[in-house]
Amino acid sequence: MASEGGHGTEGSGGYIQHHLQNLQVCKVDDQWVWNDCAGNFWAMNVDSMFFSVFLGLVFLLLFRKVAKNTSAGKPGKFQAFVELVVDFVDSSVKDTFHGKSKLIAPLALTIFMWVFLMNLMDLIPVDLLPGVASLAGIPYLKVVPTTDVNITFGMSLSVFVLIIFFTIKSKGVGGFVRELTMHPIAPPTKGFGLIAAPLIIAFNFILETVSLLAKPLSLSLRLFGNMFAGELIFILIAMIGWYQLPLHFGWAVFHVLIVTLQAFIFMMLTIVYLTLASEEH
Amino acid sequence: MDINIGTLVGQMIAMLVFVWFCMKYIWPPILNAIEERQTQIADGLAAAERGQQSLDQAQTEAGVIVDDARKQATSILDQAHARASEIVADGKTDGVKERERQLSLATAEIEQEANRAREELRGQVSAIAVASAEKILRREIDGRAHEDILSQLAAEL
Numbered sequence: 001m002a003s004e005g006g007h008g009t010e011g012s013g014g015y016i017q018h019h020l021q022n023l024q025v026c027k028v029d030d031q032w033v034w035n036d037c038a039g040n041f042w043a044m045n046v047d048s049m050f051f052s053v054f055l056g057l058v059f060l061l062l063f064r065k066v067a068k069n070t071s072a073g074k075p076g077k078f079q080a081f082v083e084l085v086v087d088f089v090d091s092s093v094k095d096t097f098h099g100k101s102k103l104i105a106p107l108a109l110t111i112f113m114w115v116f117l118m119n120l121m122d123l124i125p126v127d128l129l130p131g132v133a134s135l136a137g138i139p140y141l142k143v144v145p146t147t148d149v150n151i152t153f154g155m156s157l158s159v160f161v162l163i164i165f166f167t168i169k170s171k172g173v174g175g176f177v178r179e180l181t182m183h184p185i186a187p188p189t190k191g192f193g194l195i196a197a198p199l200i201i202a203f204n205f206i207l208e209t210v211s212l213l214a215k216p217l218s219l220s221l222r223l224f225g226n227m228f229a230g231e232l233i234f235i236l237i238a239m240i241g242w243y244q245l246p247l248h249f250g251w252a253v254f255h256v257l258i259v260t261l262q263a264f265i266f267m268m269l270t271i272v273y274l275t276l277a278s279e280e281h
Numbered sequence: 282m283d284i285n286i287g288t289l290v291g292q293m294i295a296m297l298v299f300v301w302f303c304m305k306y307i308w309p310p311i312l313n314a315i316e317e318r319q320t321q322i323a324d325g326l327a328a329a330e331r332g333q334q335s336l337d338q339a340q341t342e343a344g345v346i347v348d349d350a351r352k353q354a355t356s357i358l359d360q361a362h363a364r365a366s367e368i369v370a371d372g373k374t375d376g377v378k379e380r381e382r383q384l385s386l387a388t389a390e391i392e393q394e395a396n397r398a399r400e401e402l403r404g405q406v407s408a409i410a411v412a413s414a415e416k417i418l419r420r421e422i423d424g425r426a427h428e429d430i431l432s433q434l435a436a437e438l
Contacts, residue, residue, distance in 0.1 A: 024285075025287075042286050042287060043283075049295075052292060056295055056296075059299075063307045067310040070310050070311055070313075071314060072317035073318075075318075086308070087315055090315075105308060106300060106303040106304035107303075107304070110296070110300045150288035150292065153284070154289045154290070154291070155292060155293075
C-alpha cells in the first residue's frame with residue numbers, strides 16, 4: 001500500500017485508520033459478528049489476542065526446549081543466550097526484591113520476554129502481514145499486540161491483582177486497609193485532633209487510592225503509548241513512497257532501543273511494585 | 282483504543298497461564314543449571330589454584346632433592362678420589378717393600394751361592410793342591426805322614 005503513496009488527505013487518513021483497526025469479533029443478538037463491534041464492550045480483538053498468545057507460546061517453547069535439555073556442563077549457543085536472559089532477570093530481581101518468592105522471578109522473565117517479542121513485531125514492515133492477510137480475505141490485521149491498549153491493560157491489571165495479593169499476604173487485610181488510610185498523614189488518636197481524624201483518613205484514602213490505581217494505569221499506558229506512537233510513525237513513514245526506506249531504517253534502528261527499553265521498564269516496574277507491596281515501610 | 286472485555290480478560294488469562302508455565306517448567310531447571318554451573322566453575326577455579334600451589338610446592342621439594350643429590354654426588358666423588366689416591370699410595374709403598382724384600386732375598390741367595398761356590402772352589406783347590414803335592418811328594422815323601430800339615434794348610438785357605 002506504500003506504492004499508493006501520495007493520495008489525498010482522506011486517502012492517507014483512511015490508510016492510517018485501516019492500519020489502526022483491529023480485527024474484532026463480538027456477539028450481537030446471539031450471532032458472532034466480525035468487524036462491526038465499534039463500542040461493543042464485550043468484543044474481542046482477535047488479531048491482538050492471536051499474536052499475543054502466539055508470541056507467548058514462542059517464548060515458552062523456546063525456553064522450555066532449553067530448560068528440558070539443560071545441563072550444568074558446557075552450554076550450547078542458544079542455551080547460553082537463554083541463560084544470559086535468565087541470569088539478567090534473576091539479578092534484576094535479586095537487586096530489588098530481597099524476600100523469598102517463587103513467583104516474582106518467573107513473572108519478571110515472562111513479562112520481559114513476552115513484552116519484548118510483542119514489541120519486536122513493530123519492526124516487521126507495517127504492510128507485510130496485513131497485506132498477506134488481505135490476500136487471505138482478512139480485512140484488518142494489527143500485528144503489534146502492545147499497540148492495543150487492551151493487551152497492555154490486561155498485563156498491568158494482572159500485576160495490579162498481584163500487588164494487592166502481595167500486600168495482603170505480607171501485611172494482612174488490616175495492613176492493606178491501614179496502608180490506604182493511615183498514610184501519608186497519620187491521623188491523631190487522642191485529644192481535640194480526634195475530630196479531624198475522619199477527614200484525614202478520607203484524605204489519605206483518596207490519595208493512596210489514586211497512587212495505587214496510578215500504578216497499573218501508568219504501567220500499561222506507558223507501554224501502550226510508546227508502542228502506539230512508534231507504530232504510528234512507521235505507518236506515516238510507509239506512506240511517503242520509495243523515500244521511506246532510509247527513514248524506515250533509521251526509525252527501526254531507534255525503535256530497537258525502545259522495544260528493549262519498554263520491555264525492561266515494564267519488567268522492572270513490576271518487580272519494584274511487588275517489592276513495595278511485600279515490604280514494610 | 283476501545284476497551285473491550287474479550288481482549289482484556291483473554292490477555293489476563295493468557296498471562297496467568299504463561300506465568301504459571303514459566304514458573305513451573307522453565308525457571309527452575311534453567312536457574313538450577315546456572316547455579317550448578319556457577320558452583321562447578323568456582324570449584325574448578327579453586328581446584329586449579331590448589332593444583333598450582335601443589336605444583337609450586339613439588340617444584341621447591343624437587344629443587345631441594347636435586348640439591349641434596351648433587352651434594353651427595355660431590356661428596357661421593359671426593360671420597361672416591363681420596364680412596365683412589367690412598368690405594369695408589371698403598372700400592373706404591375707395597376711395591377717398594379716388595380722390591381726391597383725381593384732384593385734382599387736375591388742378595389742373600391747370591392751370597393749363599395757365592396759362599397757355596399767358594400767352598401767348592403776351596404775344596405777343589407785344596408784337592409788340586411793335595412793332588413799336585415802328592416804327585417810331587419810321591420816321589421819323595423809319604424803323603425800320609427804329612428797329612429796333618431796339609432789339612433791345616435787347607436783350613437787356612
